[in-house]
Amino acid sequence: MTTASASRSALVSLATAMATVLGVVVAVGGGAASAGAWELPPRDYASWHEYSPATAGGSPGPVVVAPGDIVWYADTLENEIVKVPAAAPAAVEHFRLGAFAPGISDLAAASDGTIWFGDFLNAAIGRLDPATGDVTEHPLGGAFDRATSLTPGPDGALWFGDPSNGGIGRIALDGTISRVPDPGGTGVYDIAAADDGRLWYTRDGAGSLGAYDPATGDLDIVPVGVSGFTGLTAAASGGVWVAGIDTLVKVETDGTVSKRISIPSAPFGSVVPRHLVSADDVDLAFTDADRGLGRVDLWGNVSFSKPPYAGTKPEHLGVTSYGSLWYSDRGRDTLGNV
Template sequence: MLETTLLRRSGRRLVTASVGALIAMTAAVGPARADVGDVTEYPITTRADSGPAGITSGPDHALWFAESGAGRIGRMAVDGTVTDFPTSGPDTGPTEITQGPDRALWFTEVTAGRIGRITTSGRLAEFRIPTADSGPSGIAPGPDRALWFTEANGNKIGRVTTSGRFSEYPVPTPNAYPYSIAAGGDGALWFTELGSGKIGRITTSGRITEFRLPGDSDFPDDIAAGPGGMWITASGSNSVDRISSTGRVTRFALPDPDSLPSGITRGPDGRIWYTDQSGRIGRISANGRVATFPVPGGADKVPFRLTTGPDRGVWFTELIGNALGRVQALPR
């Protein structure tokens, strides 16, 4: 499977499994699994092995997440109540998810080679990508009111309108494995190339520019807009990086030598937050000052992706822990 291949290249893990019946269901919320320091965990009570991957805030003031192990899309209210909805099959491999310009949730189906759309009421539509076995991974809304996504196997950047019309743009570097994508403040989309150690920039007209990270063993993973440019997690360098609109890279080393930085987002406090698959959530200021928050159970949970929640907390997925976590993002 694509996710396993890509994450093996960067020394990470991804577990997928097919579990559960294909029906939408709601479970009563239980108590938070654990409170340690600033981290609170909420179990995904609808599935035993959901494999939560991507996460985003929805227009209904809830958290929406991709259940990569169950072929479902989950919704969690800020009190921990979980509802989930099936895609067209248990092995579609939903991976990343974002809110679209039409107030629906859009997601990638890495195994099925499709882009999915689901409304907050659970109405599903799926659109097949023209390139077969393209392996869609990251997805983000663009300034042109379309959804932009990466095709890791197809080595392309894709664009789909809210009506399901596709365009595709080849990445110049062969076997680049474009992975994550985010809109920048310059009107373009920026993406990571997990296989080449580069960062790409694509305009809405399809023009691509690539910038190489300084290390030989970098595996750029996730990307987000933040103070001073685009911020990137790069596991091979044990750092969080920032790249300017001209391609200048500033590297901020992480204090823990065993760090495996993965997801990244701008928090409600204006700082950059990242997940560390070694079992921490990190926060970094514009000048590189880092604070970390331990996740109960550490690396066994595999903190993966994160987003700012509707309650001004920072919420994250536990890829193996079958839970969502929350960190209170108060100024310190």
């Protein structure tokens, strides 16, 4: 046995022993497995941090962590987007959105340093240039069109779910919008750029994912057996994670399901994983309205923890390159990290 294999074996044995004590089902290796939902034991809450909104009376909403570990959040109440360096949270910068007064559903950081957002109130996609403070909006074309789950693609453009038109959309950095219809015309709400160069998306009501290659135009349909999707993200370990009620599924880029985790809902009620993120030190993290922050480790164990503040309700989530989770707390109108 190699030194690396011996170390992994020791880690697995330790994790299994700990799980036996805690009553957790451990998933080892790449096969499908179940994991129990459990509350973390008391911890050192010195690792939790909370920040008031940059503008008094505001309410942090959608969050994205840009390259360089810069945290951005949207504050629709104050009509602004705020920049928060993760290493120096007090050094905030405000960017007012002017007359647009958008309803911001999500944020994305483009390769050129601009920040983009879905604007459901104006049926548009907005763009903020932090270098100048300029804000521009690009209409989607229909009065009820929405751009959801904006994400940078491998081609440098921004891609988005296009539920009103049954497919996915693309907006180039110059604002040009194009669309790719789903073969079944299904509503698409979640999209992620995986490490295989394809855009993966949820096919609402179809129990499957679409995987679109912008370089070739090829589109594959991948069944995953999830009846109602609640989230999707590219996995730092490769492939994608997709969520449904009480369910998390890891899908590799060849279409195989490597993990299928059922989260026991009793006695808490159903678990609804949303705002999925992944990083090298966090295989998967998500938020649940009742349980706070959820995590899945490399063995497929699910755990939950909540910030130690009264009335806390973590919602939108982002993760730094070193695994620090940043979240907007709609119960307290604050920004937090752990």
